[in-house]
Amino acid sequence: MMAQVRPGWEMIVLFMSIMFVSNLLQPASAFKLVEHATCKDIGVPMPTDPSTAMLLMNGTLVPTCRQRTPEFLLTDEVAWFFVKGTFEPSDVGLKVLFKFYDPHGQVFAVGPAEDQNRPISDVGNMLLAMPLLISSTRMETWILLLGEGESAVYLHSQEEPASSRPGEWLAEFTLGGRVVASERFRISETITTAPTPTTVTTSIVTGTQTQPSAAAMPFAIVLPATVIVVVASVGLTLLVRRRRARTKISPSPSTSG
Numbered sequence: 001m002m003a004q005v006r007p008g009w010e011m012i013v014l015f016m017s018i019m020f021v022s023n024l025l026q027p028a029s030a031f032k033l034v035e036h037a038t039c040k041d042i043g044v045p046m047p048t049d050p051s052t053a054m055l056l057m058n059g060t061l062v063p064t065c066r067q068r069t070p071e072f073l074l075t076d077e078v079a080w081f082f083v084k085g086t087f088e089p090s091d092v093g094l095k096v097l098f099k100f101y102d103p104h105g106q107v108f109a110v111g112p113a114e115d116q117n118r119p120i121s122d123v124g125n126m127l128l129a130m131p132l133l134i135s136s137t138r139m140e141t142w143i144l145l146l147g148e149g150e151s152a153v154y155l156h157s158q159e160e161p162a163s164s165r166p167g168e169w170l171a172e173f174t175l176g177g178r179v180v181a182s183e184r185f186r187i188s189e190t191i192t193t194a195p196t197p198t199t200v201t202t203s204i205v206t207g208t209q210t211q212p213s214a215a216a217m218p219f220a221i222v223l224p225a226t227v228i229v230v231v232a233s234v235g236l237t238l239l240v241r242r243r244r245a246r247t248k249i250s251p252s253p254s255t256s257g
Contacts, residue, residue: 030088030089030090030091031085031086031087031088031091031175031180032085032086032088033083033084033085033180033181034084034085034086034125035082035083035084036081036082036083036084036173036181036182036183037065037068037081037082037183038068038069038070038072038079038080038081038082038171038183038185039065039066039067039068039069039079039080039081039082040066040067040069040072040076040078040079040080041066041067041080042063042064042065042066042080042082042129043061043062043063043064043066044056044061044063044129044142044144052142053142053153056142056144056146056151056153057146057151057153059146059151062127062146063082063127063129063144063146065080065082069185069191069193070183070184070185070186070193071185071186071188071191071192071193072134072185072186072187072188072191073134073187073188073189073190073191074134074135074163074166074187074188074189075134075135075163076134076135076187077133077134077135077136078131078132078133078134078136078141079131079132079134079162079169079171079185079187080129080130080131080132081098081100081129081130081131081132081171081173081183082127082128082129083127083128083129083173083181084125084126084127084128085125085126085128085180085181086123086124086125086126087120087122087123087124087126087147088123089123091120091123091175091176092119092120092121092122092123093119093120093121094119094120094175094176095117095118095119095120095175095176096112096117096120096128096145096173096174096175097110097111097112097117097173097174097175098110098111098112098128098130098143098171098172098173098174099171099172099174100130100132100162100169100170100171100172101169101170101171101172102162102165102167102169103165103166103167103168103169104165105170108132108162108165108169109130109132109156109158109162111130111143111154111156112143112152112154112156113154113156116154117154118152120150120175121149121150122147122148122149122150123149124147124148124149125147125148126145126146126147126148127144127145127146127147128144128145128146128173129142129143129144130143130144130156130171131143131156132158132162132169132171133158133161133162134161134162134163134187135161135163136161137161139157139158139159139160139161140155140156140157140158141155141156141158142154142155142156143155143156162187163187165187166187166188166189167186167187167188168184168185168186169184169185169186169187170182170183170184171183171184171185
């Protein structure tokens with residue numbers, strides 16, 4: 001006589017584990033980060049005007065990080081966060097976003113605005129940059145997404161100059177909600193290091209060796225491994241339990257009188 005082993009807590013754990021991990025298996029960004037920096041000047045005229053936007057969109061004007069530095073004066077006009085990378089097929093449909101955090105850790109500026117921000121629709125190399133206005137009296141500027149396949153120039157407004165909040169700042173570039181590049185920099189009355197000459201290459205097309213984003217690699221490796229470990233552990237527990245149940249229940253020996 002075979003005993004019927006009803007599903008126990010192991011089956012429930014297995015089901016819940018699979019459901020939990022399945023929810024985490026979102027498409028990981030394959031964006032390849034080439035370079036990123038905070039810069040005093042990228043060769044884009046300020047303030048904004050339509051003719052500049054057209055030059056940027058058609059590739060006549062190519063931004064360049066001319067003065068890479070982690071320190072800015074209260075009197076500097078702007079601090080650019082400059083990012084260069086390659087979008088892969090798995091990045092299509094994701095949105096990019098820049099964020100600047102003030103010395104208190106509060107979000108000070110975000111862009112592009114949600115109602116303007118279009119998902120990535122093409123692959124290839126791209127230059128991306130957002131400025132933080134430090135002392136500028138005009139609170140409008142550009143956010144740049146300039147690529148081989150597609151380009152966009154967004155008008156961005158800032159409520160107050162960043163010079164009103166001196167101290168250490170943080171700039172982040174995110175793709176699909178995950179941070180793929182960040183830089184810390186200071187805004188103060190004096191600086192201790194001289195700006196570095198151009199370190200970010202001028203062309204959108206580059207031969208620089210690229211690396212997958214740090215956010216994508218562990219995520220893509222750890223989750224499948226987690227699934228395998230959970231399924232194997234629960235499956236082994238079920239097998240051992242069933243074998244024990246079969247051992248304990250055996251037919252009664254027949255007797256003859």
